Amino acid sequence: MASESFNPFKMAQQQFDAVAEKLGLDQATRDFLRTPCREYHFNIPIRMDDGSYKVYRGFRVQHSDARGPAKGGIRFHPQETIDTVKALAMWMTWKTAVVDIPLGGGKGGVICDPHNLSMREQEAICRGWVRQIARNVGPLQDVPAPDVMTTGQHMLWMLDEYETITGFKSPGFITGKPIGMGGSLARPEATGYGAIFTLREALKEKGIDIGKTTASFQGFGNVSQFAIDLYTQYGGKAIAVSSWDQKEQKSFTFRRKSGIDMKELLGITNRFGEIDRIKAVELGFEVLPGEDWIDQEVDILVPAALENQVNAQTAPQIHSSVKFIVEGANGPTTPEADEIIKKKNIWMIPDFLANAGGVTCSYFEQVQCNMNFFWTKEEVLTRLDNKMTEAYHATSELAQKRNVYMRDAAYMISISRVAEAVKMRGWV
Numbered sequence: 001m002a003s004e005s006f007n008p009f010k011m012a013q014q015q016f017d018a019v020a021e022k023l024g025l026d027q028a029t030r031d032f033l034r035t036p037c038r039e040y041h042f043n044i045p046i047r048m049d050d051g052s053y054k055v056y057r058g059f060r061v062q063h064s065d066a067r068g069p070a071k072g073g074i075r076f077h078p079q080e081t082i083d084t085v086k087a088l089a090m091w092m093t094w095k096t097a098v099v100d101i102p103l104g105g106g107k108g109g110v111i112c113d114p115h116n117l118s119m120r121e122q123e124a125i126c127r128g129w130v131r132q133i134a135r136n137v138g139p140l141q142d143v144p145a146p147d148v149m150t151t152g153q154h155m156l157w158m159l160d161e162y163e164t165i166t167g168f169k170s171p172g173f174i175t176g177k178p179i180g181m182g183g184s185l186a187r188p189e190a191t192g193y194g195a196i197f198t199l200r201e202a203l204k205e206k207g208i209d210i211g212k213t214t215a216s217f218q219g220f221g222n223v224s225q226f227a228i229d230l231y232t233q234y235g236g237k238a239i240a241v242s243s244w245d246q247k248e249q250k251s252f253t254f255r256r257k258s259g260i261d262m263k264e265l266l267g268i269t270n271r272f273g274e275i276d277r278i279k280a281v282e283l284g285f286e287v288l289p290g291e292d293w294i295d296q297e298v299d300i301l302v303p304a305a306l307e308n309q310v311n312a313q314t315a316p317q318i319h320s321s322v323k324f325i326v327e328g329a330n331g332p333t334t335p336e337a338d339e340i341i342k343k344k345n346i347w348m349i350p351d352f353l354a355n356a357g358g359v360t361c362s363y364f365e366q367v368q369c370n371m372n373f374f375w376t377k378e379e380v381l382t383r384l385d386n387k388m389t390e391a392y393h394a395t396s397e398l399a400q401k402r403n404v405y406m407r408d409a410a411y412m413i414s415i416s417r418v419a420e421a422v423k424m425r426g427w428v
């Protein structure tokens with residue numbers, strides 16, 4: 001989230017500017033791509049369960065639709081800001097480009113806290129969000145999806161409202177829908193599994209046996225849960241995971257050196273990905289301060305919670321044993337931390353590559369909805385694996401050939417693709 005000292009949009013622009021310079025992009029293309037094409041801010045008035053009225057602030061940002069309809073999630077968060085949404089929309093543009101799917105980048109959000117809202121109130125916010133923006137989104141314009149604290153249920157309410165307004169069935173309007181209601185099998189797994197597909201390839205490339213590695217994760221939500229699931233299926237040992245504690249208003253790290261059993265940990269985790277501390281102790285976990293996920297003696301770190309978690313203050317604490325960082329979250333690492341990570345010689349799998357599995361599967365969901373024919377879970381995961389593996393190797397090859405940092409290599413691929421689309425359309 002944006003704060004006085006951290007602005008994710010400035011960070012996204014800083015990352016873009018550095019690569020635009022490396023690529024020698026002309027000024028007009030830089031000006032065009034370093035800001036969003038369109039942004040919408042609006043009020044969502046809601047009648048609460050107690051009969052009172054409250055007004056929530058909603059956003060939708062379309063950073064680029066040069067390569068296809070804008071695409072990106074909608075986040076419900078009490079600290080949501082327009083600058084966070086703008087940064088996330090920009091990163092979506094690079095993400096869809098790096099995995100080479102025919103979509104652009106967008107993002108949305110509402111400043112609200114689902115912890116304190118009934119399901120009816122959340123439904124009203126979803127429907128209100130769509131009513132404000134229905135003219136400017138849609139399967140051929142801009143396709144939303146779930147993000148932090150939004151789920152398939154929220155997507156279905158939004159779809160229902162959109163179809164009510166337009167009078168047509170438009171399952172391609174939104175992705176991340178529940179299975180059986182237009183959702184794709186394997187969408188829940190897609191982001192976490194996608195991240196581990198890229199990690200598997202990186203380890204293979206470096207000649208390291210995944211079965212002999214250990215990892216620490218930040219966050220225990222959708223991305224992290226499935227990342228841990230596949231990583232441990234491959235034989236890796238996850239020893240630490242951190243999660244937010246709503247009551248204490250801070251995070252905690254849960255460590256068990258003998259390894260985490262994903263299913264067991266899920267049993268003591270609520271729907272927001274928050275782990276019960278008392279039950280964790282009963283299961284033999286040590287409960288450590290939230291920030292301790294980063295200084296564990298492991299081979300792999302997977303930040304999969306929020307932005308700005310690996311920064312100038314925390315990056316120096318990364319243990320010398322760490323060889324890989326796989327960014328499950330969007331924007332977890334600041335440019336200052338990148339410099340520290342480079343010096344530590346850690347192999348970085350950057351966010352918009354590592355977590356592109358979600359949007360890739362969302363694209364598959366759209367394709368299946370358009371065909372009105374749904375694939376098996378195996379088929380979805382095989383296609384996802386192929387896309388992620390291909391994107392990882394293209395990035396890694398460029399990084400090695402040009403001797404650049406992995407994040408820069410991924411940016412070089414994405415920005416070149418989007419700049420080319422913008423040029424071919426004759427926009428700049």
Ligand code: NAD
Nearest residue numbers: 149191219220221222223243244251273305329330355358
């Ligand atoms: P989620 O809401 O399911 O889970 C978030 C997790 O982070 C929860 O376990 C929560 O307890 C934890 N958390 C929150 N604040 C924390 C803190 N300060 N310290 C430690 N843990 C904290 O969200 P998600 O869908 O798993 O998304 C996580 C990240 O991945 C976000 O950056 C999101 O934008 C990104 N992402 C998600 C997807 C997707 O498909 N879900 C796709 C691409 C990127």
